[in-house]
Amino acid sequence: MNAAILDRVRQITADVFGVDIREVTVESSPETIASWDSQAHLNYVLALEAEFGIQLSAVAAADILDVGLAVAAVEERVAKQAP
Amino acid sequence: MTDDHSEVRRRVEGCVANGQWALASLELAALWRQKPTPANASYVVAHFERMRDRLPLISCRLALLRSFTVEPMVPLLRAAAFVSGLALDVQVGDFNAYAQEMLLPDSRLYQFDPHVVILAVQTRDIVPELWEQYADLSPAQVGEAIERTAGEFRGWVRAVRSRSQAHLVVHTLDEPLVPARGVLDYQSDGGQIAAIRHLNQQLQHVAGEHAGVYLLDYASLVARYGRVRWYDESKWLAARLPLAAGALIELANEWVRLLHPLLGRVCKVLVTDLDQTLWGGVIGEDGLEGIEVGAEAPGAAYRSLQRALLDLHHRGVLLAVCSKNNPDEAMEVLERHPDMLLRPDHFAALQINWRDKAENLRAIAAELNIGTDAVAFLDDSPVERARVRAELPEVTVIELPDDPLGYAAAVRESPVFERLALAEEDRQRARYYADQRQRAELAGQVASVEDFYRSLNLAVEVAPVTAQTLPRVAQLTQKTNQFNLTTRRYSEQQIAEMMAQSDWRLFSLRVTDRFGDSGLVGAACLRVAPDGWEIDTFLLSCRVIGRTVETAFLAGLAAQARAAGAARLCGWFLPSKKNAPARSFYGQHAFQLVRETADGAFWALDLSRALPACPQWIRMTVVG
Numbered sequence: 107m108n109a110a111i112l113d114r115v116r117q118i119t120a121d122v123f124g125v126d127i128r129e130v131t132v133e134s135s136p137e138t139i140a141s142w143d144s145q146a147h148l149n150y151v152l153a154l155e156a157e158f159g160i161q162l163s164a165v166a167a168a169d170i171l172d173v174g175l176a177v178a179a180v181e182e183r184v185a186k187q188a189p
Numbered sequence: 190m191t192d193d194h195s196e197v198r199r200r201v202e203g204c205v206a207n208g209q210w211a212l213a214s215l216e217l218a219a220l221w222r223q224k225p226t227p228a229n230a231s232y233v234v235a236h237f238e239r240m241r242d243r244l245p246l247i248s249c250r251l252a253l254l255r256s257f258t259v260e261p262m263v264p265l266l267r268a269a270a271f272v273s274g275l276a277l278d279v280q281v282g283d284f285n286a287y288a289q290e291m292l293l294p295d296s297r298l299y300q301f302d303p304h305v306v307i308l309a310v311q312t313r314d315i316v317p318e319l320w321e322q323y324a325d326l327s328p329a330q331v332g333e334a335i336e337r338t339a340g341e342f343r344g345w346v347r348a349v350r351s352r353s354q355a356h357l358v359v360h361t362l363d364e365p366l367v368p369a370r371g372v373l374d375y376q377s378d379g380g381q382i383a384a385i386r387h388l389n390q391q392l393q394h395v396a397g398e399h400a401g402v403y404l405l406d407y408a409s410l411v412a413r414y415g416r417v418r419w420y421d422e423s424k425w426l427a428a429r430l431p432l433a434a435g436a437l438i439e440l441a442n443e444w445v446r447l448l449h450p451l452l453g454r455v456c457k458v459l460v461t462d463l464d465q466t467l468w469g470g471v472i473g474e475d476g477l478e479g480i481e482v483g484a485e486a487p488g489a490a491y492r493s494l495q496r497a498l499l500d501l502h503h504r505g506v507l508l509a510v511c512s513k514n515n516p517d518e519a520m521e522v523l524e525r526h527p528d529m530l531l532r533p534d535h536f537a538a539l540q541i542n543w544r545d546k547a548e549n550l551r552a553i554a555a556e557l558n559i560g561t562d563a564v565a566f567l568d569d570s571p572v573e574r575a576r577v578r579a580e581l582p583e584v585t586v587i588e589l590p591d592d593p594l595g596y597a598a599a600v601r602e603s604p605v606f607e608r609l610a611l612a613e614e615d616r617q618r619a620r621y622y623a624d625q626r627q628r629a630e631l632a633g634q635v636a637s638v639e640d641f642y643r644s645l646n647l648a649v650e651v652a653p654v655t656a657q658t659l660p661r662v663a664q665l666t667q668k669t670n671q672f673n674l675t676t677r678r679y680s681e682q683q684i685a686e687m688m689a690q691s692d693w694r695l696f697s698l699r700v701t702d703r704f705g706d707s708g709l710v711g712a713a714c715l716r717v718a719p720d721g722w723e724i725d726t727f728l729l730s731c732r733v734i735g736r737t738v739e740t741a742f743l744a745g746l747a748a749q750a751r752a753a754g755a756a757r758l759c760g761w762f763l764p765s766k767k768n769a770p771a772r773s774f775y776g777q778h779a780f781q782l783v784r785e786t787a788d789g790a791f792w793a794l795d796l797s798r799a800l801p802a803c804p805q806w807i808r809m810t811v812v813g
Contacts, residue, residue: 121228124235148428149261153227155434164427 132174230264256314339391400681651745652812724760759793
């Protein structure tokens with residue numbers, strides 16, 4: 107897992123869901139973050155796309171079940187777009 | 190997150206903790222400009238919400254009626270709005286229930302009592318015949334689809350207008366990425382794109398049938414960004430969000446752009462620097478031959494900027510100069526350089542000296558009788574821009590890119606110059622200010638003030654407000670601060686309603702003098718009651734303060750009241766931060782003070798006694 111990407115994803119998680127960044131770990135998920143509902147999930151995906159300049163497919167977006175998987179999805183797309 | 194952002198966030202939090210609200214909002218604005226993303230939006234909004242009551246923000250209830258998902262845009266919209274000085278409370282309509290919300294009188298929409306309603310409906314949602322199914326249709330069916338849709342919009346707009354005084358902004362309909370018939374579509378005038386454009390023309394007619402209804406040219410917005418990048422089919426299918434992540438901020442910004450003129454968040458004057466801004470080079474060093482402005486590079490960039498300023502001038506925005514220069518040298522360029530588009534006459538004020546620019550901006554604002562919060566500042570120097578931002582946070586400082594080729598666009602894209610209605614007077618406004626300078630010179634030459642008034646050859650016309658003068662009258666109630674007895678703000682819809690009622694009389698005042706026609710510069714709204722006429726609104730544009738035309742106006746109104754059998758003329762003076770010039774108006778015209786409360790003073794004039802007289806140096810015409 108890329109430490110820089112993890113760092114940025116944690117900050118986005120904190121901002122979008124309105125939680126303290128110190129409470130965000132790779133295990134953070136809708137089970138541990140109360141405001142992470144389906145509408146917030148859409149905002150989360152859009153925030154990740156905006157931050158990293160990527161587009162996540164519907165399937166990839168649906169597969170983001172926790173912060174760790176979010177990082178994995180971002181890394182996968184960023185690697186595909188690297189020159 | 191980069192170190193830059195952590196640093197800026199720390200500064201923001203520090204400012205908020207120390208109660209430095211204005212500084213905090215400048216930092217938040219800088220943060221937002223750098224990175225207008227969904228993540229930052231939540232941060233920016235949260236901090237502005239904390240400071241909301243401490244900042245001079247314009248509040249607005251905004252209702253979004255929509256045929257697609259817009260929720261992800263709301264934080265972006267609110268952040269962009271906060272940074273622009275607007276505090277939005279947003280209600281998002283029930284999904285795809287826009288028609289019900291508009292047609293049902295007790296819907297959530299009307300209960301919300303919005304100031305602004307945005308109707309965002311896509312072609313594919315409201316008239317799918319012109320979208321996916323187009324190739325199946327006969328020309329007659331296309332025509333029917335256009336008629337039916339235009340009729341639906343007409344009905345909705347009428348419903349909203351009849352139940353609410355909110356400004357209504359309607360998205361025009363968008364065009365498909367590729368028309369059903371491919372390149373064949375545009376070869377004749379009966380194609381799919383043509384049909385959608387024809388429907389949009391119908392929407393223009395519908396908007397024109399009512400006051401306070403405006404169009405957002407959605408198709409152009411999409412084209413500007415690029416249709417290919419705008420749409421995200423995957424998000425559309427998964428979440429009915431048609432826009433790609435990068436397009437969300439573009440739509441949010443366009444909404445904020447329209448909110449600026451709707452909410453009065455506009456600048457009335459653009460103050461510009463000269464060297465390296467209006468022209469390349471420094472006149473004091475390079476001389477007239479050395480500066481660059483013209484049709485070829487590099488002067489072309491500056492000429493483009495001048496063209497942009499000239500366009501603003503035609504729109505009714507005043508131009509002024511603030512430059513650190515020897516006046517003679519700078520004026521030589523303005524007067525004599527053959528390739529300049531802007532000339533001294535285009536500027537309502539010129540401060541060319543070696544003093545601090547913030548001080549000069551204050552002087553220009555005072556000279557033009559405009560608040561510094563209605564001033565925009567244009568300067569190539571980041572140092573000067575930072576200085577003005579720090580010293581005068583209420584001034585809109587236009588952010589310029591490094592490359593002068595981007596200057597014109599920066600000005601054209603600044604939302605503080607947007608207008609949604611252009612009264613004829615606005616176009617001629619700059620000329621009035623040039624005339625005003627002439628009047629000031631004249632005043633210096635005459636002996637007494639009565640001689641001065643006489644020399645002006647003043648003529649005024651008092652007339653009932655008509656459909657033609659309605660927009661200007663509404664505009665006056667919204668913009669006039671100083672000579673305004675009660676500072677009641679009315680929209681065009683509200684003025685129209687008052688005009689339709691039998692117990693209201695609305696009048697306008699037109700003034701001409703030896704320098705020209707000042708136009709419609711005064712308005713009064715009076716309520717007819719059994720015991721007399723009450724003055725609800727009496728105001729005069731600052732352009733004509735100090736010329737005794739208010740006395741003539743009052744005389745005209747009093748004569749009308751007495752002729753209609755009114756026993757008295759009465760009215761409140763409600764003090765505000767800016768209307769001190771009108772405080773003694775009633776007292777000076779023989780009204781008696783009836784009572785004073787915490788809100789203001791109530792005055793009355795017995796019309797059976799002598800009426801206020803029109804000054805002898807003013808010719809007054811009262812139109813029936």
